[in-house]
């Protein structure tokens with residue numbers, strides 16, 4: 001362990017002596033937020049699923065330029081930190097060049113990478129209208145007697161002295177402050193809490209004039225962070241030869257700093273030339289100048305109907321009041337074809353309108369959902385039965401938008417054909433005890449509703465099968481034995497799911513967790529649930545979608561062993577979502593460490609050991625609840 005401490009010390013000394021390197025806090029902030037917010041991982045998974053569907057869809061040619069209203073919150077202690085309007089405007093200018101591929105330094109892209117250059121069709125404006133519809137400069141200033149803010153999101157909280165975000169469904173919030181710690185900026189990825197959504201940039205890394213100095217004086221820190229905010233990862237995937245979830249970027253082995261000469265070769269498989277000029281690398285401002293087509297598609301997925309889709313309908317860039325005069329407020333708003341879960345809302349056309357922003361919300365729920373449409377009617381789906389909804393509509397004209405119409409309300413029908421006798425069972429702690437060998441009916445009534453059930457096995461019948469049938473929507477299931485996840489059933493678009501847990505050596509309490517994928521629900525129709533116990537093993541139906549995650553509890557496998565170039569590992573995530581895999585040599589020196597994030601699809605991982613010297617190593621798997629070690633041998 002002594003060697004390890006020495007290495008750590010020398011690393012800290014090294015890191016402290018290099019202060020002109022880019023350092024972005026986004027991944028550390030993501031790790032913290034995932035720990036603090038148990039629902040965030042699942043929300044991010046759903047966004048990933050939407051992104052993959054978007055990447056496969058024929059979206060090309062259907063897009064338009066999205067203009068994102070920006071509010072800049074300047075939180076300062078010194079006059080230098082209270083940056084000028086000119087400095088703020090210079091940053092908006094950089095963003096509008098970088099996200100439209102209009103930046104002059106684009107000519108520095110090597111010929112072989114030029115086909116990858118993307119116009120992301122995203123623009124930015126300083127907000128002209130605040131969330132209350134009042135005129136604004138889009139700049140919000142606040143003196144706070146605090147020298148640095150760190151990356152703990154305090155600057156985003158009024159209760160901590162900072163400034164609360166404006167409605168992030170309508171604005172990109174940028175906080176400019178002294179972050180400290182050598183961090184240039186950090187962003188929140190899509191899927192995070194709306195209370196902390198946006199990006200934070202150090203006052204001396206923002207824009208191209210005023211408080212900035214080389215090598216971070218070209219406004220690229222904000223371009224990079226807004227890339228994260230639109231769901232881009234670092235180009236090296238934050239691990240050795242990791243994936244940035246984009247197909248057209250070369251695999252980088254690690255971050256690049258400074259200004260690498262072209263060509264700079266990756267050490268990863270195939271040794272491709274690295275795209276060091278990409279905004280999502282760590283190079284200096286003057287040496288990053290492009291997004292790729294694949295990165296554009298990923299960003300557009302969250303903007304075009306994804307989790308940031310409402311920004312397109314935001315009136316934030318328009319002066320308040322629809323001062324243009326040519327764009328009247330829509331009239332004739334009404335709802336028809338009302339069912340338990342849907343309704344058609346329509347209104348009269350407005351002369352000169354290019355599109356309309358329709359907003360709706362449940363009467364009891366404060367936040368509007370905004371839909372931008374060129375039609376004068378819209379079919380709302382996925383509504384909750386027996387619920388009153390508010391609607392209002394606004395005409396969008398060139399230059400100005402009208403005021404919103406007066407609200408019109410409608411109430412969905414009851415229509416429920418089953419009674420959910422198990423609510424409230426939304427947490428494991430409130431799981432309802434259910435009988436085995438009995439067909440049950442239960443209901444997922446809202447986008448946030450989930451169901452937890454529990455039952456015990458007996459010494460005579462230790463094998464478990466759980467079937468869900470007649471699913472009215474895309475429901476999925478996880479099965480836990482005590483605190484250990486033992487099976488997952490996440491089929492797409494089927495109307496049944498099945499989990500099996502065989503070879504249980506002891507009796508225990510099992511928990512069934514039922515949830516709607518991506519907010520799937522049906523307030524009117526129940527699903528069926530049946531638990532069966534058996535003395536003999538259950539056979540699976542052969543469906544490849546079924547996977548028993550963890551037939552042996554706490555199974556931690558590494559193969560082949562001895563290994564030559566690659567080790568496959570299988571880790572038990574149990575009820576954790578992340579863990580750390582660390583490899584030590586026999587002297588206790590840390591050779592390799594990586595954070596792994598778990599899901600049904602990714603409990604198996606590969607580690608490249610081709611650069612390891614022959615010898616014995618210890619592989620450690622650590623989560624909040626387990627700490628397991630395997631010995632592995634590497635021979636060439």
Ligand SMILES: [Zn+2]
Pocket residue numbers: 024025026027224225228234
């Ligand atoms: Zn970053």
